[in-house]
Amino acid sequence: MSQTTDPRVRWITADLELLPDSSNRYEIIDGDLLVTKAPHWKHQKAIVKICGVLDDWSEKTGFGEVVQAPGIIFSDADNVIPDVVWISNERLTTSLDESGHLTVAPELIVEVLSPGVDNERRDRETKLKLYSSRGVQDYWILDWRLKQVEVYRRQAGLLQLVSTLFPGDRLTSPLLPGFDCAVERLFL
Numbered sequence: 371m372s373q374t375t376d377p378r379v380r381w382i383t384a385d386l387e388l389l390p391d392s393s394n395r396y397e398i399i400d401g402d403l404l405v406t407k408a409p410h411w412k413h414q415k416a417i418v419k420i421c422g423v424l425d426d427w428s429e430k431t432g433f434g435e436v437v438q439a440p441g442i443i444f445s446d447a448d449n450v451i452p453d454v455v456w457i458s459n460e461r462l463t464t465s466l467d468e469s470g471h472l473t474v475a476p477e478l479i480v481e482v483l484s485p486g487v488d489n490e491r492r493d494r495e496t497k498l499k500l501y502s503s504r505g506v507q508d509y510w511i512l513d514w515r516l517k518q519v520e521v522y523r524r525q526a527g528l529l530q531l532v533s534t535l536f537p538g539d540r541l542t543s544p545l546l547p548g549f550d551c552a553v554e555r556l557f558l
Contacts, residue, residue, distance in 0.1 A: 379403075382446035398449040399500050404492060409484050412514045412557075416482045417453050419556045420512065424456050424478075427549045434458040434477070441471040444504055450497065454480035456546070475504040477545055482512045498522065502529040508545050517557045 380401035389396055397404045417438055424436040436456045443449045457465065457476035465474045479501055481493045493511055501509050502524075509522040509529050518536050521543075522529040535541055537554035 380447065383443055383449045384446070386449065395451055397451055398447060399496055401447040404496075406484065406489065409482070410514075413482050413484055416512050416514045416556055417480075419558070420454055420480050420482075420510075423551045423555065424454070424546075424549075427546060428456070431548065432459070433546070435462060441469075442475070443467065443471045443473055444475070444500075448500060448504075450500065452479045452497075453482045456480075475501065475506045477506070478508045478510070478543070479506050480510045480512060482514060485515070494520075498529060508543050510541075512556060514557055517554070519553055519556070 378401070381398045381403040382401070383398065385403075386396055386398070393408045395406045397406075421436055421438050428434055428436055434457050436454065438454055439451050440455055441449070441451055442455070455472070455476040456478040457472070461474065461477065465472050465476075467473050479497075481497060483490055483493055498509060505524075506529060507524050511520040511522070512518075513520070518534055519539075519541055520531060521533045521535065521541070523532045523543075524530075525532070535553045537557070539553045541549075541551045541553055541556075543549055
């Protein structure tokens with residue numbers, strides 16, 4: 371009888387406390403440690419823009435809250451820091467742990483792409499799979515270099531690409547009644 375073991379190191383949330391305090395962002399997905407460096411200026415500007423329009427809409431409607439770079443601890447093996455989240459007031463009331471981290475999926479997650487094959491694969495594959503399995507309703511990927519927004523929406527239990535928007539298009543969502551944003555506004 372042969373027995374195989376997985377030699378792969380499995381990271382957990384507690385391991386993050388042992389890492390150096392630096393400008394790096396540390397995330398864990400399925401026990402794998404992901405490290406990213408401080409992003410490009412235009413990456414950060416796109417985050418500010420989408421936060422601004424989502425916050426304006428949230429203030430007007432009172433339906434929920436938008437936050438930049440919150441910690442989401444789904445489990446010890448899945449601990450991420452998305453660029454932007456929007457969560458309804460109803461869901462928020464039962465979603466924070468004692469440290470103020472989300473422990474369930476917000477309805478909307480936005481990631482802004484950073485250059486590089488590994489970064490793009492992480493947002494388009496690894497995080498898409500995680501967010502889909504955890505119940506995110508809408509997942510938007512902003513690409514500041516191409517000035518486009520990929521909109522993934524939950525259909526038949528999975529997040530699926532429903533549209534790719536360009537300058538001249540409008541970003542809307544059935545999740546956010548009355549929300550309407552010109553795509554070019556996100557990349558000014």
